[in-house]
Amino acid sequence: MPSVDVADEFETIAKLLAPLAHPEWGRGLRDDVAVLPSRPGFDLVLTKDAIVESVHFLATDPLDTVAQKLLRVNLSDLAAKGAEPFGYLLACHWSGRCGWPEREAFVAGLAKDQAEFGIHLLGGDTVVTPGPASFSVTMLGWAAKGRTVGRAGARPGDLVFVTGTIGDGVLGLMAAQARLSLAPERMAALVRHYRTPMPRVAFAPAVGDLATASVDVSDGLIADLAHVARASGVRIEIDLEPTPLSIAAQAWFDDRVDAEAALSMLATGGDDYEIALTCRPEAETALRREADRHHLRITRMGKVTAGQGMAARYGGRVLELNQGGWTHR
Incomplete structure (x- = not known):
């Protein structure tokens, strides 16, 4: 009451x-x-x-x-x-x-x-x-006017980037539920991200000027990029090895025996609220310059090709992911 x-x-x-x-x-x-x-x-x-x-x-x-x-x-x-x-x-x-x-x-x-x-x-x-x-x-x-970036603008030859770090959302939920064992300051950082994620509002003008397609990472990096691939009628291929991790997520990852499974979990967990975007190769320098200006980490994750669907690779082979991200039943 x-x-x-x-x-x-x-x-x-x-x-x-x-x-x-x-x-x-x-x-x-x-x-x-x-x-x-x-x-x-x-x-x-x-x-x-x-x-x-x-x-x-x-x-x-x-x-x-x-x-x-x-x-x-x-x-x-x-x-x-x-x-x-x-x-x-x-x-x-x-x-x-x-x-x-x-x-x-x-x-x-x-x-x-x-x-x-x-x-x-x-x-x-x-x-x-x-x-x-x-x-x-x-x-x-x-x-x-006419510059809103949707999911449907990705084209073969585009590069795929993500801002910030991936995985703190799902790890933050686990930390808030006391299902992780990390140093107290790492646990606190993850819980803080889960409860109050930082939207990339300051980076929005760069997205509007340079991205061909864009989506926020709420359902999970793989699931949200799959949304872009579907809307754009293209195939998006990413590598999980360069997945950007926070200090706290890296500490968790370093204790994992199966790195592939760990990165797959982080890339499908959701609640990260970063921006995944595609852009033309010639826009990469400007995109990185804008990220540096905002003190924002940005990572190249893969590319857009002709075809359809979403593919994630680790160690050079395509992974079979049973669940691409969060969905409501």
Whole structure:
């Protein structure tokens, strides 16, 4: 049960959520709609993701980090399209454990990331549910007109890259569930990534300028690149040997007897929220220069060829992967 009673949804909106509203377009959350002006020369880009307790976050996760993860998984989608975020619509389905202190914590997480990423709340809805807590966001952003990067632009001859590191999402979940045995600072780093992944918002302009196709790594590197291959009507081939690992993931990997199985698990685990993209070979230098400018690691993973499907290699041979990534049944 909630540790403090909550009067009704309007109190939550007025006291907690209204201060997060966009000063002009959000109408102070006192209306049923938000009114957005057009932006000449830009396309409006929208994405929506929901997270559910015990599916996308643990019942023991602090609600401020749940709010941050909610915003960040949506920000990651926009970044992979080369779009600049500016605001969001929010739906809260509060469970019985979401009393006033818990709601305050959730809103504190929203406020922290609004300040970090320069976004505002535009509107939404709040309800109470007898089931598990769940939350959803519709994130809105701007991309230069006609320049939104989709999944369908990859062409034979393109190179395949991924930003950041791979595997911290699945290892972070295991760490949060106390299913790993690593040094405390390594465990803490993995849990932090699982709860508050860092969307590559600052790299979005480079994606918009240089990528032929792009996707954020939410379902798993292999599964998400397979989405690109399918949408583009091409074959994508990657090597797992150069898979970029964080210090914590490397420490875990160094203790594995079967390196192939370990890398396969990391490449299919999901929840990394990096950007996997394709680009023309002549764009590689500029892409690396932009990554260096943002102090962002970027790794060449493979290439795009004629054909169809997704292939992952290790030690020169194609792997047979039973599950390419996360999917909802």
